[in-house]
Amino acid sequence: MSVSKSSTGWNKFDVIWMLNLFGTAVGAGVLFLPINAGMGGFWPLVIMVILVGPMTYLAHRGLARFVLSSSKPGSDITEVVEEHFGKTAGKVITLLYFFAIFPILLIYGNGITNTVDSFITHQLALPSPNRAILSFILIAGLISVMLMNENVMLKITEFLVYPLVLILLGLSLYLIPHWNSTMLSELPTAEAFITTLWLTIPVLVFSFNHSPAISAFSQSQLRQYQDPKLTEQYASRTLKGTASILLAFVMFFVFSCVLTLTPQELALAREQNISILSFLANKFDNPYISYFGPLVAFLAITSSFFGHYLGAKEGLEGLLLKMRQSQQPINRKKLQYITALFFLFSLWGVAIINPSILGLIESLGGPIIAMILFIMPMYAIRKIPAMQAYQGKLSNVFVSIMGVIAISAVVYNLF
Numbered sequence: 001m002s003v004s005k006s007s008t009g010w011n012k013f014d015v016i017w018m019l020n021l022f023g024t025a026v027g028a029g030v031l032f033l034p035i036n037a038g039m040g041g042f043w044p045l046v047i048m049v050i051l052v053g054p055m056t057y058l059a060h061r062g063l064a065r066f067v068l069s070s071s072k073p074g075s076d077i078t079e080v081v082e083e084h085f086g087k088t089a090g091k092v093i094t095l096l097y098f099f100a101i102f103p104i105l106l107i108y109g110n111g112i113t114n115t116v117d118s119f120i121t122h123q124l125a126l127p128s129p130n131r132a133i134l135s136f137i138l139i140a141g142l143i144s145v146m147l148m149n150e151n152v153m154l155k156i157t158e159f160l161v162y163p164l165v166l167i168l169l170g171l172s173l174y175l176i177p178h179w180n181s182t183m184l185s186e187l188p189t190a191e192a193f194i195t196t197l198w199l200t201i202p203v204l205v206f207s208f209n210h211s212p213a214i215s216a217f218s219q220s221q222l223r224q225y226q227d228p229k230l231t232e233q234y235a236s237r238t239l240k241g242t243a244s245i246l247l248a249f250v251m252f253f254v255f256s257c258v259l260t261l262t263p264q265e266l267a268l269a270r271e272q273n274i275s276i277l278s279f280l281a282n283k284f285d286n287p288y289i290s291y292f293g294p295l296v297a298f299l300a301i302t303s304s305f306f307g308h309y310l311g312a313k314e315g316l317e318g319l320l321l322k323m324r325q326s327q328q329p330i331n332r333k334k335l336q337y338i339t340a341l342f343f344l345f346s347l348w349g350v351a352i353i354n355p356s357i358l359g360l361i362e363s364l365g366g367p368i369i370a371m372i373l374f375i376m377p378m379y380a381i382r383k384i385p386a387m388q389a390y391q392g393k394l395s396n397v398f399v400s401i402m403g404v405i406a407i408s409a410v411v412y413n414l415f
Helices: 012-025 033-038 042-068 077-085 087-123 131-146 150-178 190-207 211-225 228-260 263-272 276-284 287-323 332-353 358-383 385-390 394-414
Strands: none
Touching: 012 150, 012 211, 012 228, 012 287, 033 042, 033 190, 033 228, 033 263, 033 276, 042 077, 042 190, 042 211, 042 228, 042 358, 042 385, 042 394, 077 087, 077 287, 077 358, 087 131, 087 287, 087 332, 087 358, 131 150, 131 287, 131 332, 150 228, 150 276, 150 287, 190 358, 190 394, 211 228, 211 287, 211 358, 228 276, 263 276, 276 287, 287 332, 358 385, 358 394
């Protein structure tokens, strides 16, 4: 069902997509974000809040505009890349796009198995279930949702995100009486301030990243609103809403945690390699927080899995189509089941092995995600006639600079 051009208010379709993008961004990493972002103290965090909202919105808007710039309505990001940059560049970027998102999917398949297994053994005090069976049930369940139609997937994500938002807000409010001024009195030197800001920007960028779902989101918007110009306006508004609720709920949670703990406690949490909720549960000896920890992790991983699956599926299907020799039309439904089986068995295999190197693989995908999210759309605005209308804006310079800063900090952290 499309919406008439006269319809300008928010509707349920917009709200559900906003929540879906929020769910894609808020993975289990939100439980480690206060530790990573708060290590440099309170004042660099204030600057980060000022920067991360515009960065998140403008970068994702640029990527959505890039997807919508195709002369063939309904093209996904892999097809748009080939249309604008040629077949060879199309294959290279599609390959990079897939390998930037696929490792994150592997981490979520492994992460949800560990979360549920830990909940069964620690909170329910039951024996640990067979890992192969548990991981297969969980991963097959998640992938089966993705094989349903778009409306069902969006509806399930909506139900997951509501409790996630409420728990994050509830925990942030619960901590207010425990706030202290220790962090406020910690004043870093100018050099430490700039270094902290530089190295923490990628942490925030990737914690707020919902680029894997942007292509599917843009296509869905175009099917709904049909007129490309109208679609761009509605898509931009939804992306602004997503960036706003991410900023409000996630950063309130980060600030609340950082103001509750001292720099020494944050350093200890990092040393122990546990989530912020596990650390707070131990600090306050509060069983409710220790129960909410696994629940938040489960909701966050599940909702984020759906958005990343959309991106990885697009990348894999794009690669398979580009490598095809035959000119015969492809059965899209059959292709969808082939990719689903590939993801099922690869994620299941990794979840059974439970390797410890997944974080490294994820960080290697970081610069590629930043290139696709920040740099590619800005380059396209300069080079592609279909995007010339967006030239000459200060926001383009801002996104390009922030993209370079994020990539340089990720590369520095790797080496």
